[in-house]
Amino acid sequence: MSALLEVRDVTKRFGGVVANKGVSLTVRQGEIAGLIGPNGSGKTTLFGCITGTHAVDGGDVLFEGRSIAHLRPAPIARLGLLRTWQQTRVYGEMTCAENMAISAREAQGGLLSLLGAVPAATRRKGDDLLAFAGLHEKRGDKAGSLSFGQQKLLEFAMALMNEPKLLLLDEPTAGINPTLINGLIDRLRHANAELGVTLLVIEHNMRVIMNLAHRITCLAHGEVLAEGSPDEVRNDTRVLDAYLGGA
């Protein structure tokens, strides 16, 4: 498997705080990679560095072998690299169906291509993905009226609508009803296996990430602490110490 995303020695400072210190990690084509670490360890900052929200202070980010560290978020998204947020971001005053329609790949085209109605095929695909996310009956509701968990699912469906090559998910199960979490894991696996979307997932729920990810990277204090298969990371004493505050 070839590397789809390569983060090389990325450093990001906010004033005196070094949020990412020489972080390197690789996400291979077709895998589900996990990113864990205690609160404040720099996971979400790293997502920002990869997707162009933050300008990196050092290092490089390569997507499909090409440096994207200097690009803004929109051009990066058009290359096929999307993210979701820990606090959901959906278009609150628009209906779920409209949220899906404007998330389609064609919507990234130039002005002229936007001056037409939403194609029927796009609308059908949006409906199918809403059904996949279990939101079909909400399709006419405003996205802002959904519960937090439903908004997470909608945001996930919107990302799939865009057919990304790589999708970064920031805590997909946070705020989701525990009885629905297994369903969500199945959906993430389905997106990975059937739709061919490579995933990089930040997750605090250890049961979820150990089940889901093929490989896990653990951050602490902005640095990579450990890396390996779920079993290796789980049994790494440094990881346990970072979480539980050992010596």
Add this chain to the structure above:
Amino acid sequence: MSRISDWHIMGALALAGIAGPLLLPGLATQIAFLWLMVVFALTWDMLGGRMGYNSFGNIVFFGIGCYAAAVVQRDAGLPYFEGLALGLLVGAAAAVLAAIVFGAAMLGIRGHYFAIGTLGLGIAAGEIAAGWDYVGAGSGMTLPLYPGELGAREIFFCYSLFALAALCFLVFRRLYGTRFGLALNAIRDDHDKADAMGLRTTPIKIFAWSLSAFFLALSGGLAANMIGFIDPRDVAFAGATFGVWMVLMAILGGKGTLWGPVLGAFVFHVTQEVFWTYLLGWQRVALGLLIVVIVVFFPQGIMGWWAARRTRAVS
């Protein structure tokens, strides 16, 4: 009850627009101003309501339209209607160009900062016009006399402003049904998300402002000719009256809705005329009170209040 569709309302308005000046020739000027207000509210709403960019500087494009028409009609040496037509075209082109330049510079600013920035734009334009001798400086410009007989002028501008308002409404209505319309809403609801989903937000925003500018400039050229005189601060770049009314009308009717701006323009204009007629001397106070009532009791506008009432009735 059979459902009333957009087409029923549009048909009724078209009838009123055509028959109005014929049945009530004495009110032709008031009716013409009503259509002007509709253009004001619709063009403001494209940014303020649909895209979430509250502009207090749209009056600039109206003023550019006023002055472009006046200068062309003064200097081109054409007969009245040819001069007017050329003046409108030049004004529209100049306003679109201005929207592209200002848009590229200012549409990157968000929220309150954009509102304040555009407020400065409107004031600056008025001051520049008031100090520029080529356009008459502080004493303004006089437009050429309408060639027709007495009363024909009011009827002419009443119909041309009606046609402009109708065209503006139909074009906007069509655009809001496209992906462009959805993209505007997406920018309003979460700009960062729209960027992160790869939308080309900058050209979308500039195009929206250019469209507003286009219709505002045409309305400016027509209004200047109807009024017959442009003062830099009180007519062309009248930020404290026209500029604020644009915002008020869109909010009163319900911003971001199809009919809200039209309804807001009707209610506002009629109320204002009534105040002028029956509360002379107190009309500004009454207008101020009306604004307070709008903001306190109808923050979502008439359409928003109506929609909320209907949802309550259903549930």
